[in-house]
Amino acid sequence: MLYSLMGIVSLLVTVVLNLDLFLRPKNYSTFPGLRSYRLFLIAICVYFLTDLLWGFLSDLGITFWISFDTSIYFVAMGASVFALTLFITRYLPENKAFGRSLAILGAAVFVSSVALIIINIFHPIFFRFNEDNTYHAMVGRYAYFTAQMVMFFLSMIASFVTALKTKGLLRYRYLATAALSGALIAGIIFQVLYPLAPFYAVGALIGIAIMHVFVLTGEKAKSLAELQKAKELNNRDPLTGLGSRYAYVHQEEEMDHLINKGAVDRFAVIVFDLNNLKAVNDSKGHEMGDRYLIRSARLIQEHFGEAELFRFGGDEFVAILKGDVYEKREALLAGFDHAILENIPKGDPVIATGISEYNVKMDNTFRAVFIRADAAMYKKKAQLKGACAS
Numbered sequence: 181m182l183y184s185l186m187g188i189v190s191l192l193v194t195v196v197l198n199l200d201l202f203l204r205p206k207n208y209s210t211f212p213g214l215r216s217y218r219l220f221l222i223a224i225c226v227y228f229l230t231d232l233l234w235g236f237l238s239d240l241g242i243t244f245w246i247s248f249d250t251s252i253y254f255v256a257m258g259a260s261v262f263a264l265t266l267f268i269t270r271y272l273p274e275n276k277a278f279g280r281s282l283a284i285l286g287a288a289v290f291v292s293s294v295a296l297i298i299i300n301i302f303h304p305i306f307f308r309f310n311e312d313n314t315y316h317a318m319v320g321r322y323a324y325f326t327a328q329m330v331m332f333f334l335s336m337i338a339s340f341v342t343a344l345k346t347k348g349l350l351r352y353r354y355l356a357t358a359a360l361s362g363a364l365i366a367g368i369i370f371q372v373l374y375p376l377a378p379f380y381a382v383g384a385l386i387g388i389a390i391m392h393v394f395v396l397t398g399e400k401a402k403s404l405a406e407l408q409k410a411k412e413l414n415n416r417d418p419l420t421g422l423g424s425r426y427a428y429v430h431q432e433e434e435m436d437h438l439i440n441k442g443a444v445d446r447f448a449v450i451v452f453d454l455n456n457l458k459a460v461n462d463s464k465g466h467e468m469g470d471r472y473l474i475r476s477a478r479l480i481q482e483h484f485g486e487a488e489l490f491r492f493g494g495d496e497f498v499a500i501l502k503g504d505v506y507e508k509r510e511a512l513l514a515g516f517d518h519a520i521l522e523n524i525p526k527g528d529p530v531i532a533t534g535i536s537e538y539n540v541k542m543d544n545t546f547r548a549v550f551i552r553a554d555a556a557m558y559k560k561k562a563q564l565k566g567a568c569a570s
Contacts, residue, residue: 186378187232190385194225197392213270217391220267223260224384230256231381241313250307250315251297254324257380258293261328262286268335268357278338285331292327296320317375325368332368336361356395363387419470420477423490428498431488435500435546439538448509448537449549450487451557452480452497455530455564476529483516498550509535520564532561 198221201208208214230253237246265286269279300306305320336358343354367383415427423431438444454476461469473495480489480497486505492498501509513535520531534557536549543549 183238183376183378184232184235186381187228187235190378190381191225191228191232193385194221194228194388197388213267216263216267216270220260220263221388223256223263224388227253227256227260227384228381231378238313238315243309243311243313246313246315247309251300254293254297254306254321258290260384261331262290264360265331265335268339272339272342272353272357282331282335285327285334289324289327289331292324296324315376321375322372325372329365329368332361332365336365353395356391359390360387363390417491420474420491422477422481422497423488425490425492428490428492431490431500432546432550439544439546444538445540446502446506446538447549448501448506448535449546449553450484450499450501450509450513450533450535451492451550451553452476452499453532453557453561454495455532455561457495472529476531479519479529479531480516483512483519509537524564530564532557532564534558534560 201214201218201221205214205218211217230249233249234246234253237249263286265282269283272279296306300308300318300320305318306324307318307321308316310316339354339358339361343351343358346354363383363386364380365383367380367386370377370379370383415424415430416422417424435444435447454473457469457472460472477489477491477497480499484499484501484505487499487501490498490500505512513533516531516533520529520533523530534553534555536552536556538549
């Protein structure tokens, strides 16, 4: 029972430490070799499970099941070694020759574990049990562990030497790999010296903890930072700097959620539409059309900078007015309309506006408010065209 305790602790700690890695892999999108590392964790968890079962089965004294569990124990160990070498190959791609050699050695360890276990069924060369269920390590077991030690020793030295030549996050990757290999070597040495103690599990758990503390947390932070950067880029219109159509859609969804909950009672929507953008594009080129859009966006920001502003389409913008800016909506809109009338004779941007206020008794969606504002904008657009013509 005491033997099983280490397997239980190792399994639980590994699952808890890496639960986020399995449930939210997108948080580790920049982590190279993520799939291989997850395979390693699955294999090592199977190994921990066989290790903890070994203690229970040993207490029960059922030779067949103890022998079967021991066989799975060594195969799971070999699978974890192979998955780990695949991970290291992908995690540290700079030294491709070393990576390929390590992966071949890992595959050899796994294949040999399967082959030796099959042979062991007919001719015990790996392990055997006496009639009183006493475990005896055989020469095949020592050769198996020796091959692992040599492989992890090479991995540790190569990773450490390369770490001295690199900087930044890459150095931490190599150092973590060297520490992981070192922990496994220590576990193997003590496992060889004390066959009936769970030292290999201790070494594997220490290695996993090292990877989590020194690598996974950093990779997660890096991935989340890049995801946040990508989200900000998606939320920002690259030409005008205002909120993008993508951001507007999310804002509309959020407003619908608040409306359904009854958590909002006052807001207004203003729809802006640029006059003459097509004419500018056709007569002066799209570069001048882009400048026209930028000037128009700046004009809208000058008057409604406190509102949530979005570029809704090619020449259409939307403002959502809440709180204090909602209270000032009439004065702000009057000032904006006055500026537009002054722009007409100067040839500066002419922008039609339409405003609509949320009616808690009538509006079930944000879209309903937008539609009224859009209709009002088209009426104003017709008026401005008449003013420009005159």
